[in-house]
Amino acid sequence: MTQAINNPAHWDQRRMEWVASVKKLVDQLADWAAAAQWTVERGSKTISEKKTEAYEVPTLLIHIGDDEIRVNPIGKLLFRAEGRVDLEARPTLNRVKLIADGSEWKIITESNVPIRSPWNFETFVQLVRDLLA
Amino acid sequence: MHRSAAYNLLARVRDELEAGRFAVSIVLGGIDQDERIAQAAQVYDVTSEELRRCADNLQVTFVLRLFSEFEAVLRDYWKEGLGRSSAPDMRPLMESIARRRAMSQNDLDMAHEVRLYRNVIIHEKMREGGFDFSECKQRLGMYLRWLPLQWGD
Numbered sequence: 001m002t003q004a005i006n007n008p009a010h011w012d013q014r015r016m017e018w019v020a021s022v023k024k025l026v027d028q029l030a031d032w033a034a035a036a037q038w039t040v041e042r043g044s045k046t047i048s049e050k051k052t053e054a055y056e057v058p059t060l061l062i063h064i065g066d067d068e069i070r071v072n073p074i075g076k077l078l079f080r081a082e083g084r085v086d087l088e089a090r091p092t093l094n095r096v097k098l099i100a101d102g103s104e105w106k107i108i109t110e111s112n113v114p115i116r117s118p119w120n121f122e123t124f125v126q127l128v129r130d131l132l133a
Numbered sequence: 134m135h136r137s138a139a140y141n142l143l144a145r146v147r148d149e150l151e152a153g154r155f156a157v158s159i160v161l162g163g164i165d166q167d168e169r170i171a172q173a174a175q176v177y178d179v180t181s182e183e184l185r186r187c188a189d190n191l192q193v194t195f196v197l198r199l200f201s202e203f204e205a206v207l208r209d210y211w212k213e214g215l216g217r218s219s220a221p222d223m224r225p226l227m228e229s230i231a232r233r234r235a236m237s238q239n240d241l242d243m244a245h246e247v248r249l250y251r252n253v254i255i256h257e258k259m260r261e262g263g264f265d266f267s268e269c270k271q272r273l274g275m276y277l278r279w280l281p282l283q284w285g286d
Binding site: 066067088090091092093094095110 | 137140143144147151267270271274275277278
């Protein structure tokens with residue numbers, strides 16, 4: 001186990017899995033946004049974390065009229081989390097954190113209170129409306 | 134300045150508040166149980182009582198920081214976006230920008246309430262009973278939505 005943790009290949013593997021799960025999430029959110037008739041802009045950002053080389057991940061900007069939701073991947077190697085992507089609203093600056101939990105995403109508010117709703121289109125649309133309210 | 138950069142400034146204050154809350158809660162949680170934290174606190178001459186006060190005041194401290202970033206954005210827009218050389222007080226500054234940008238009265242009023250709360254914190258040392266940080270950032274964010282997407286060079 002210790003050998004695996006100290007092995008750079010171990011972290012490279014975890015990083016690749018993380019980038020793949022972020023890409024899958026961003027694609028899913030882009031599809032859901034399109035279904036809700038919101039426009040999207042795709043982008044990318046570089047993340048630097050300990051134990052692994054800097055790497056690139058996709059980002060997404062969702063336009064809802066004049067308002068925006070920013071899909072902002074934060075990182076994989078986080079305290080008490082297996083990866084985190086933030087959804088941040090503008091102009092309200094409200095934010096929730098999506099915490100990777102296996103193949104699912106848990107929604108956590110800024111006060112660290114979990115929103116116990118299934119991760120699906122309806123939840124996403126409601127979340128966007130609540131973030132902008 | 135881009136309006137998105139103005140939002141980034143407010144978002145950074147929010148993130149720093151979260152970092153501060155995390156750090157203070159870890160130290161406060163460990164100071165009576167973890168020998169290393171207790172020793173480090175002694176070295177820095179920090180008491181549990183001071184840490185508790187720090188935790189209690191963290192939110193209002195960051196409301197002041199948030200408002201100061203908001204003020205800096207408005208003053209930048211006043212100078213670089215509108216080409217004005219004067220330095221009005223915050224209330225007339227907010228009013229004047231609101232008039233020029235045809236801002237909704239509601240968004241202006243909500244931001245004024247944060248300004249008044251900031252004044253109360255400063256002048257009356259009020260620490261409880263006002264808006265929380267989240268409410269303040271939301272209200273100031275709603276004001277900023279009326280600024281143009283970009284101004285100045």
